[in-house]
Amino acid sequence: DTEVTQTPKHLVMGMTNKKSLKCEQHMGHRAMYWYKQKAKKPPELMFVYSYEKLSINESVPSRFSPECPNSSLLNLHLHALQPEDSALYLCASSQESRLSYEQYFGPGTRLTVT
């Protein structure tokens, strides 16, 4: 199983809402990532978790709050977002314990903030 799943596929939320994006993998990967992709732009890294601990935060605003409750799950909690946060949010995972050359990406959650 080389699949990374993300739910929901689409999400529309108001600026005062609180919502969460979920990501799951069962490949035994201990590194997990959140990327943000605006329309017609390349993905940009937001967060990296290594062994369930946050290892990289690319200066992301605090209205985005990541959580890694266990080695298979990664959440992104959203609160008080702005319309400019509308984007495709991609989750990825990779091996941590050995040389890793490949990140596996999920299909993404398309978020619209109204």
Add this chain to the structure above:
Amino acid sequence: DAKTTQPPSMDCAEGRAANLPCNHSTISGNEYVYWYRQIHSQGPQYIIHGLKNNETNEMASLIITEDRKSSTLILPHATLRDTAVYYCIVRPLIQGAQKLVFGQGTRLTINP
């Protein structure tokens, strides 16, 4: 900032070889060249990587120049399903989690 330069778009006829160039003139000795692609409405997908030798797998071939300042990804018999944005990325191959820095990529269109 991305360390690679790619043409913004290319076209190729179905059944022909698609050759996608990438310039990485500031590549360091310990950095590998990676290629990913992103088909519309999907997440990026790893294709291939290499250090200095040419590499081939079931998806593609990677040709790296002797000075390592540029490379070419070759899709030998392109199909309509190869229409995607192709990203060339350079980064070191080290143990552990590390970020991918995507450039603007090349939008490849395969025409029937």
